Amino acid sequence: MSTVEAPVTIVINRLATGPTPPAPVAAGGPNALHTRVAEVVAQMGPPPWSRRIIADERNLVTLIASPPGGGNRPHWHREFDEWWVVLGGHLQWELTGDVVVNAAKDDIVWVPRGAVHHIRNIGDELSLRLAVAMPPAWHFFHPCEQCGFADDGPRQWCA
Numbered sequence: 581m582s583t584v585e586a587p588v589t590i591v592i593n594r595l596a597t598g599p600t601p602p603a604p605v606a607a608g609g610p611n612a613l614h615t616r617v618a619e620v621v622a623q624m625g626p627p628p629w630s631r632r633i634i635a636d637e638r639n640l641v642t643l644i645a646s647p648p649g650g651g652n653r654p655h656w657h658r659e660f661d662e663w664w665v666v667l668g669g670h671l672q673w674e675l676t677g678d679v680v681v682n683a684a685k686d687d688i689v690w691v692p693r694g695a696v697h698h699i700r701n702i703g704d705e706l707s708l709r710l711a712v713a714m715p716p717a718w719h720f721f722h723p724c725e726q727c728g729f730a731d732d733g734p735r736q737w738c739a
């Protein structure tokens with residue numbers, strides 16, 4: 581039996597209908613004009629944690645902290661490529677296709693849709709990464725094809 585999946589619909593709520601005149605800033609939700617990473621880290625306390633920084637119709641930006649040895653549940657995305665800016669520590673991405681990317685502070689990592697990504701803090705200090713995804717950010721969990729890491733958590737999740 582085959583399953584036909586409905587295409588994902590992304591609703592854009594705030595479209596410009598013409599040239600946008602200068603206007604006061606109207607930020608909302610988690611969005612802030614200026615986020616200081618050090619302040620978020622101080623508020624959130626010991627890792628692991630994640631904190632949404634920006635969310636709109638096109639962007640889901642999340643600051644993620646992992647302790648040494650910590651990391652994500654390996655998964656892939658169907659609808660979007662995902663990328664990260666490493667803000668601290670040393671991280672490793674194990675990817676479908678026998679690819680390993682090691683990255684450190686100030687590095688940018690990009691992963692195409694469909695690639696399982698298993699991200700781990702391989703250093704001995706806190707790691708910080710800013711993840712940029714696109715809503716609705718469905719996660720399809722899958723064992724890491726490289727190290728075999730798997731867990732029995734839910735198979736799908738939408739950020």
Ligand SMILES: [Zn+2]
Binds near residue numbers: 656657662697
């Ligand atoms: Zn992901």
